[in-house]
Amino acid sequence: MSPHIRALRLVNFRNYADATVLLSPGLNVIVGDNAQGKTNLLEAVSFAATGSTPRTSTESEVVRWPAEFARTEMRVVLGDGARGDERAVAVGYAPGQRKRLTVDDVPAESLSSYAAGGAGVRTVTFFPDDLRIVKGAPSDRREYLDGLLSTLRPSYARAVAEYARAVQQRNQLLRRIRDGLSSGKTLQTWDTKVVDLGTRVLQGRAAAVGPLGDFFGSAMRALYGSEKAGMGYSYSAPLEGYCEALTEARDADVERGTTSVGPHRDDLELLLGGMDLTTYGSQGQQRLATLALKFAAREYVRDATGEDPVLLFDDVMSELDGRRREYLAEYFQESTQAVISTTNLEYFEEELLSRSRVIRISGGEISSPADSSGKRDV
């Protein structure tokens, strides 16, 4: 069996002062009224597993007001869960300071290695705001792709970060050249660096889009219908000829003070029956495509690692019709572990709930009936 999370403790995380939740393999349903902390709890699971929040770029938001730090502690059952096969991981975070990540009390090598399996589990998250992957800007789709590949390879995560820094520095230099503060000769060094790092990013993405597109197609078939769905990658400069394209764009780049070609300007195309879902998709098609992208990510991780990632899906049922709800419920039940949130337990069949763990949330307090049954503590 793939690894799964057994327990999680949240300290000063969002609206949780100090709360512990036990999770089971299979389906876990978080239920509670609005604004009680369901989304926050799912965010915390992801934070514990990756060391970062997928929800916001202003990470300091996760610290419970007015505390000064947040902390998550998590117990992961590895393999088939034979005794002793457990990993204890923790993330300590105080805004402005280096994060403290530990694996069995030993500091993690880096944030990227922690996120790429170091914590013992990988996760695939769905938050309602993820609709922007389909609907939003190219950067949202690049983030989806880069995020997925980063959970598989820390070296890819580093290449993405270093590439972004190199482009920024090149842009600064372009503006200095434009303003007569630097000579054009200095550009060559940066161009070489940008192309070197950019090529690594492009190679990673190019290798992923084919299989990921197939998984996306199958997921859309199951969720939407028989029309063929797939992915394409839209290059601002092709892999072959990237260096030449960057050189060619030099004068224009100096004039504008930005780098106009490279993986930071590319887009991931999402297609349904040959139509671009971003531009032409209906709201319903875009919603299902968002979900299908998450299903595709799960298959991709499974294919690459041989392990099923933990699914963290926020409020996914409310937008769906009965048939799709049923499909999803089965899908979650059959996964190694899924943690999903809902305001309404009636979306689930009694029989399914009897085989699942139901976690009740109210005002940042967690109660799950099984917690008092003498199970081990975190």
Ligand SMILES: Nc1ncnc2c1ncn2[C@@H]1O[C@H](COP(=O)(O)OP(=O)(O)O)[C@@H](O)[C@H]1O
């Ligand atoms: N950093 C924070 N400190 C304290 N409370 C927070 C923080 N961030 C969010 N909250 C509170 O969390 C609640 C929302 O929780 P959320 O998980 O989004 O609810 P829901 O159950 O509807 O998903 C709000 O009441 C909000 O004020």
Ligand SMILES: [Mg+2]
């Ligand atoms: Mg919510």
